[in-house]
Amino acid sequence: xxxxxxxxxxxxxxxxxxxxxxxxxxxxxxxxxxxxxxxxxxxxxxxxxxxxxxxxxxxxxxxxxxxxxxxxxxxxxxxxxxxxxxxxxxxxxxxxxxxxxxxxxxxxxxxxxxxxxxxxxxxxxxxxxxxxxxxxxxxxxxxxxxxxxxxxxxxxxxxxxxxxxxxxxxxxxxxxxxxxxxxxxxxxxxxxxxxxxxxxxxxxxxxxxxxxxxxxxxxxxxxxxxxxxxxxxxxxxxxxxxxxxxxxxxxxxxxx
Amino acid sequence: xxxxxxxxxxxxxxxxxxxxxxxxxxxxxxxxxxxxxxxxxxxxxxxxxxxxxxxxxxxxxxxxxxxxxxxxxxxxxxxxxxxxxxxxxxxxxxxxxxxxxxxxxxxxxxxxxxxxxxxxxxxxxxxxxxxxxxxxxxxxxxxxxxxxxxxxxxxxxxxxxxxxxxxxxxxxxxxxxxxxxxxxxxxxxxxxxxxxxxxxxxxxxxxxxxxxxxxxxxxxxxxxxxxxxxxxxxxxxxxxxxxxxxxxxxxxxxxxxxxxxxxxxxxxxxxxxxxxxxxxxxxxxxxxxxxxxxxxxxxxxxxxxxxxxxxxxxxxxxxxxxxxxxxxxxxxxxxxxxxxxxxxxxxxxxxxxxxxxxxxxxxxxxxxxxxxxxxxxxxxxxxxxxxxxxxxxxxxxxxxxxxxxxxxxxxxxxxxxxxxxxxxxxxxxxxxxxxxxxxxxxxxxxxxxxxxxxxxxxxxxxxxxxxxxxxxxxxxxxxxxxxxxxxxxxxxxxxxxxxxxxxxxxxxxxxxxxxxxxxxxxxxxxxxxxxxxxxxxxxxxxxxxxxxxxxxxxxxxxxxxxxxxxxxxxxxxxxxxxxxxxxxxxxxxxxxxxxxxxxxxxxxxxxxxxxxxxxxxxxxxxxxxxxxxxxxxxxxxxxxxxxxxxxxxxxxxxxxxxxxxxxxxxxxxxxxxxxxxxxxxxxxxxxxxxxxxx
Numbered sequence: 016x017x018x019x020x021x022x023x024x025x026x027x028x029x030x031x032x033x034x035x036x037x038x039x040x041x042x043x044x045x046x047x048x049x050x051x052x053x054x055x056x057x058x059x060x061x062x063x064x065x066x067x068x069x070x071x072x073x074x075x076x077x078x079x080x081x082x083x084x085x086x087x088x089x090x091x092x093x094x095x096x097x098x099x100x101x102x103x104x105x106x107x108x109x110x111x112x113x114x115x116x117x118x119x120x121x122x123x124x125x126x127x128x129x130x131x132x133x134x135x136x137x138x139x140x141x142x143x144x145x146x147x148x149x150x151x152x153x154x155x156x157x158x159x160x161x162x163x164x165x166x167x168x169x170x171x172x173x174x175x176x177x178x179x180x181x182x183x184x185x186x187x188x189x190x191x192x193x194x195x196x197x198x199x200x201x202x203x204x205x206x207x208x209x210x211x212x213x214x215x216x217x218x219x220x221x222x223x224x225x226x227x228x229x230x231x232x233x234x235x236x237x238x239x240x241x242x243x244x245x246x247x248x249x250x251x252x253x254x255x256x257x258x259x260x261x262x263x264x265x266x267x268x269x270x271x
Numbered sequence: 272x273x274x275x276x277x278x279x280x281x282x283x284x285x286x287x288x289x290x291x292x293x294x295x296x297x298x299x300x301x302x303x304x305x306x307x308x309x310x311x312x313x314x315x316x317x318x319x320x321x322x323x324x325x326x327x328x329x330x331x332x333x334x335x336x337x338x339x340x341x342x343x344x345x346x347x348x349x350x351x352x353x354x355x356x357x358x359x360x361x362x363x364x365x366x367x368x369x370x371x372x373x374x375x376x377x378x379x380x381x382x383x384x385x386x387x388x389x390x391x392x393x394x395x396x397x398x399x400x401x402x403x404x405x406x407x408x409x410x411x412x413x414x415x416x417x418x419x420x421x422x423x424x425x426x427x428x429x430x431x432x433x434x435x436x437x438x439x440x441x442x443x444x445x446x447x448x449x450x451x452x453x454x455x456x457x458x459x460x461x462x463x464x465x466x467x468x469x470x471x472x473x474x475x476x477x478x479x480x481x482x483x484x485x486x487x488x489x490x491x492x493x494x495x496x497x498x499x500x501x502x503x504x505x506x507x508x509x510x511x512x513x514x515x516x517x518x519x520x521x522x523x524x525x526x527x528x529x530x531x532x533x534x535x536x537x538x539x540x541x542x543x544x545x546x547x548x549x550x551x552x553x554x555x556x557x558x559x560x561x562x563x564x565x566x567x568x569x570x571x572x573x574x575x576x577x578x579x580x581x582x583x584x585x586x587x588x589x590x591x592x593x594x595x596x597x598x599x600x601x602x603x604x605x606x607x608x609x610x611x612x613x614x615x616x617x618x619x620x621x622x623x624x625x626x627x628x629x630x631x632x633x634x635x636x637x638x639x640x641x642x643x644x645x646x647x648x649x650x651x652x653x654x655x656x657x658x659x660x661x662x663x664x665x666x667x668x669x670x671x672x673x674x675x676x677x678x679x680x681x682x683x684x685x686x687x688x689x690x691x692x693x694x695x696x697x698x699x700x701x702x703x704x705x706x707x708x709x710x711x712x713x714x715x716x717x718x719x720x721x722x723x724x725x726x727x728x729x730x731x732x733x734x735x736x737x738x739x740x741x742x743x744x745x746x747x748x749x750x751x752x753x754x755x756x757x758x759x760x761x762x763x764x765x766x767x768x769x770x771x772x773x774x775x776x777x778x779x780x781x782x783x784x785x786x787x788x789x790x791x792x793x794x795x796x797x798x799x800x801x802x803x804x805x806x807x808x809x810x811x812x813x814x815x816x817x818x819x820x821x822x823x824x825x826x827x828x829x830x831x832x833x834x835x836x837x838x839x840x841x842x843x844x845x846x847x848x849x850x851x852x853x854x855x856x857x858x859x860x861x862x863x864x865x866x867x868x869x870x871x872x873x874x875x876x877x878x879x880x881x882x883x884x885x886x887x888x889x890x891x892x893x894x895x896x897x898x899x900x901x902x903x904x905x906x907x908x909x910x911x912x913x914x915x916x917x918x919x920x921x922x923x924x925x926x927x928x929x930x931x932x933x934x935x936x937x938x939x940x941x942x943x944x945x946x947x948x949x950x951x952x953x954x955x956x957x958x959x960x961x962x963x964x965x
Contacts, residue, residue: 065791090793102788104781106583115781116792118774176793 016043016077018211019064019094019180024072026056026063026235033059034070034235041180041213046206048226048243049215052255055232057215058099061182065089065096077179091119093179097169097186103157109168110153113140113175143175146208147201163194174205181205182213187221199225223247231255277410278531279524280417284485286523287419288314288493291478292500293507293515294426295471300509301434301447302467303359303460305370306692308699308836309377311497313472314479317347318488319385321480322394336399340480347476348469350381355468358889360461365892366580367692368638372843373892378497379840379885382490383878391490398484419481420520426474427516434512443467491833498700499526499554505561505696522557526550541713548708555704558697562689580636581896583780583848586768596854597761604753609746614867616753616821619760622857624814625842626767626850631807632839633848634776635800636783637690640835641682641698644705645808646815647830649675651710653819654722664727664734672812679808683801703832710827721826724819726752735820748821756817760857763810768850770806779803834861837881840888846898855899859884 019041026034034056041047049057063070066086074081081089090096095116104112117139144150147167152160157168166186173181183202187195195218203225206212216222222229223243231239231246233255239246246252295310320343327333334342358373365373400415434440446453446460453460479493486492499522507514532538533545540546600619604612627642649671656667682701689697710716726735733739734755736748770776781789782799790796819825828834841859846852859865859880866880891898 067787067791086787086790087793087795090791096791098788098791102785102791104784104788106580106780106784107777111777112781114774115777115789115794118777119793172792 017041018043018045018077019213020073020075021060021064022073022075024060024063024070024074026059026068026070032235034063034232037072037232037235037237039213039230039237041211043211044206044209045228046202046212046214046226048222048229049213049232050217050219050222050229051232051238054234055255056235057232058184059235060232061096061184061213061215065094065182090116090176090178093176094182095173095176095178095180096182097173097184099184099188101165101169103165103168103172105156105158108154108156109144109149109160109171110140112157112168112172113143116172116176119176139177140175143171146174146205147171148197163190166190167198170201174210178210180211180213182215184215185217186214187216187218195221273409274531275528276408277412278527280407280410280412281530282524282527283416283420283520284482284523285526286520287416287423288478288482288486289496289499289503289523290423290516290519291426291482292475292496293503293519294423294430294512295475296497296500296504297507297509297512297515298430298467298471298474300504301443302471303355303363303464304367304447305359305362305374306367306501306509306696307354307377307468307471308371308374308497309354309381309494310471310475311500312378312381312494313347313350314475314482314496315385315488315490315493316350316381317343317476317479318396318483318493319389319394320346321483322396322488323389325397328389340399340477343480344473344476347472347479350377351468351472352465355465358893359464359468361893363460363464365896368580368632368636368695369892369896371638371692371695372839373889375836375840376885376888376892378494379837379881379888381885382494383882383885386490386878387876387882393487393489393492394483396484396488399481400484415485419478419485422481423478423516423520426477427512430470430474430512439463439466495703495832498551498703499523499557501696502554502557502561502700505558506564522554525553525557529553542718544713546708547711548704548706551700551704551707555697555700558700562693562697580783581633581846581848581898581901583634583771584901586771586850589765589768593761593765597757600757601754604750604757605742607742608744609742609748610871611864611867612742612750612753613748613821614862614864616748616756617818618857618860618863618865619753619756620814620817620821620857621838621841621860621863622854623756623760623763623817624811625838625845625853625856625860626763627807627810627814628839628842628847629767629850629853630770630779630810631803632842633852634770634779634783635803637686637800637803638692638695638839639682639686639698639804639807640695640832640839641702641705642679642807642811643830643835643838644702644832645675645679645682645811646818647705647710647716647825647827648678649812649815650724650819650825650830651716651722653816654717654724654825655715657725658723664729668727668816671816672809675812675815676805676809679804679811680801682808683804686804687797687800699832699836702835706827706831710830717824717826721824723824724822726823727755727820736823752820756821759813759817763813764850764854767810767853775799775802829861837861837884840884844884844887844891844898846900849898849900851900852898 017040019039021037021039024034024037025032037060039047039049049060051057059068062068064074066084066089076092076094079092081092081094084092104115107115141150144153147170149164149167149171152164157165160168166189170183170186187198190198199221202212202214214222214226226243229241229243229246230237231252238251238255239249292311292314295313296307299305299307299310321339323329324334324339324342325336354377358377359370362370362373398415400418403414404411405414434444442453442458443463445456446458446463450460483493500519503515503518503522506518529549533549538545600615603615607615624643624646631637631639631642652674653667653671656662656670662670686694686697711718716722726733726737728734734751736752738749738751740749740751741747742750778789778794778799781792781794782796786796815830818829838856838860841856842852844859845855857863861877866877869875869879870877895901
């Protein structure tokens with residue numbers, strides 16, 4: 016079943032066309048990789064579907080049109096995202112970071128909350144922390160953690176809200192090889208658990224090894240899409256990454 | 272028509288002063304990224320020094336004009352050196368709000384120092400500029416106005432040329448684009464910042480000396496010219512000297528035209544006098560227009576900042592602490608003599624008003640100066656409901672608080688797109704306008720004398736300060752009202768402290784930490800801010816009503832902008848993120864226990880408390896951003912005691928942090944900027960919040 020369906024998305028920054036006419040679909044339990052050279056528009060795509068950048072085109076989540084909703088409303092309808100630069104709430108503990116994402120309350124509920132402490136059923140938070148191996152850190156402050164752990168908290172915060180779709184912006188950047196492999200396994204487990212996942216990363220090895228489907232962007236256009244094996248050998252992709260002249264030295268073994 | 276021309280030309284005098292202070296503001300901002308609220312205070316210091324040197328205040332023999340001017344300018348620059356070395360430099364990497372608060376500390380310190388040295392009375396300064404007049408289109412105009420305007424225009428031209436063509440100007444521009452790159456290019460941001468601050472002090476000091484004979488030389492007039500000067504600087508987006516100068520001169524002319532208009536029969540009057548506060552209202556409107564027209568965000572500076580605000584700890588053992596404090600206070604109210612009883616009650620009310628700052632500034636990170644003016648609105652509404660409309664106790668304070676809350680919400684709606692430092696500027700202008708236009712107004716406010724507030728009665732029982740139960744010494748005020756204030760203070764304190772533990776409190780802190788990430792986590796940033804403004808305004812309204820009942824009347828000064836700035840300083844010193852901090856701030860607020868004891872036992876006036884408060888604010892920001900209350904929490908190592916590593920060290924850790932950094936060091940500005948994925952034309956809004964939510 017299709018969870019995310021993006022049709023004809025275009026984004027302009029002044030005169031620069033950052034995305035032009037991009038179509039992407041992500042199905043339930045599917046892990047879709049979005050790759051491309053620097054400046055290809057990967058982060059812009061996530062910003063656009065999550066409501067942080069004005070765009071043209073249609074964004075549907077499980078059949079519902081999100082195009083006109085503000086960012087927080089999209090999040091509440093099940094579109095979660097992480098940030099390349101992590102962006103945790105530094106003044107809160109890990110558990111509180113997750114709780115903010117879980118407690119989606121109406122205005123009425125918020126007014127009521129003004130007058131009583133609310134203990135959230137921490138089930139969703141706990142599950143997310145377990146999935147990412149962070150249970151021991153729940154009561155620590157976000158600032159106390161290592162870079163890798165902070166990355167994972169970012170993912171956990173997105174996951175805790177039990178989204179239909181989770182968009183990960185370079186979750187592996189700054190992690191070492193072991194941590195990357197570990198992250199890859201956890202992402203795969205998340206997707207297998209039913210969460211549709213869109214993974215943006217520079218690590219071709221990671222993307223090609225864990226994703227079901229890969230989309231390649233270059234200069235804001237989709238230049239290739241398909242299963243990882245097909246994309247790896249696609250000449251257009253090789254050219255985009257390495258330039259025409261270097262096409263022969265493409266590391267065919269990457270990711271295996 | 273001749274009169275109109277006369278007033279236009281007369282306005283050039285004030286205009287030159289505003290422009291000069293505006294130039295100082297822009298210079299400091301370009302040099303160090305600080306919006307220096309004390310720029311007008313530097314002009315005041317120079318003015319006072321000049322007066323003192325000329326009249327022989329020190330040692331009895333006066334200097335002639337030229338040496339007096341030179342020495343005064345040296346003193347003004349000395350103040351600049353102190354500001355730079357003691358605060359601006361060590362706070363370079365602090366949040367914009369911390370920098371603004373530091374300059375507020377200097378403003379208060381300088382004001383208090385001038386009053387303590389030279390006394391309360393306004394000084395008559397002998398004019399330096401020739402007193403000749405010229406006749407233009409039939410209007411006889413003093414020539415000094417032209418000379419003043421000419422001087423400020425020449426200064427502007429020189430600054431423009433220096434910044435455009437000299438190596439120093441290029442270096443300053445480069446450093447404000449990217450401090451990191453400037454360091455690699457061999458420039459020292461510290462030196463650049465110092466030179467710019469000195470220039471700023473020189474310019475504003477010179478204008479202070481020259482214009483102090485035109486305006487009143489006291490501790491309020493010149494320092495508060497910072498507000499119109501900020502308006503001029505806003506039009507220039509804190510960058511262009513030419514626009515700042517033009518806007519400053521025009522604002523002066525506009526104010527002068529209002530003076531002319533107030534002599535006309537059609538001008539609105541208040542008890543036979545021209546309506547007060549129109550000028551302040553005009554400046555406020557100009558600032559609002561500037562914000563909308565020129566953009567609510569200040570131009571970004573490429574500085575390496577740590578955007579941390581003071582930590583918000585989870586309150587522990589609330590019930591126990593609250594009950595102990597309540598019992599101690601209750602006993603003290605009965606046992607203490609009447610004067611200390613009054614001071615204790617005022618401390619409680621001071622704690623309540625500071626709690627409104629804890630919610631809005633501590634929890635949500637929005638520095639709003641206007642909260643005290645909302646207290647004032649509640650106080651004056653209460654007074655008028657009781658006196659003019661005859662509406663009795665339970666109903667009138669409820670209406671008063673409700674009106675303050677609604678007004679606060681309206682402010683919030685209009686302020687939603689304005690945040691951080693910009694919000695502080697707008698709300699400062701707003702509170703000045705409300706003070707002068709509403710509170711000083713004899714019809715709506717209390718005029719100069721204040722407006723009476725009758726004691727509250729419930730079913731015939733007097734709850735006010737004149738209740739029959741008089742404590743141990745049998746004097747007024749009665750402890751009964753102290754109990755009322757105590758119950759309210761404890762209830763609100765528990766509420767605010769508990770708020771930190773609720774989901775709403777978490778969302779507030781999430782919004783404070785990172786608006787974009789909060790929105791991505793499904794938090795409706797706008798609603799959270801509105802609710803916070805509502806809660807904060809409600810608390811402020813309650814405090815205003817309590818002030819009214821305790822003092823028996825409400826007056827403009829009690830709720831004025833100057834008082835609000837002092838309270839914010841005290842709140843920072845106490846710990847802006849904690850109710851304990853609010854209690855501490857309450858104890859040192861005006862006429863509260865601490866200043867009262869100082870005055871009674873040591874004969875030190877409230878100005879000493881303000882002086883100490885101002886300096887304590889700077890020390891707090893430097894050494895212990897958590898405030899006094901925060902210092903007792905166990906985890907201070909995390910947020911403040913890391914010291915201030917050198918710029919280069921930060922750069923290196925920032926650069927490597929992107930690849931393999933360990934936690935906090937990786938969070939430098941470049942990482943934030945690229946994450947937006949969009950070519951950001953300017954660093955979004957106040958850099959305290961990485962990115963705004965549309």
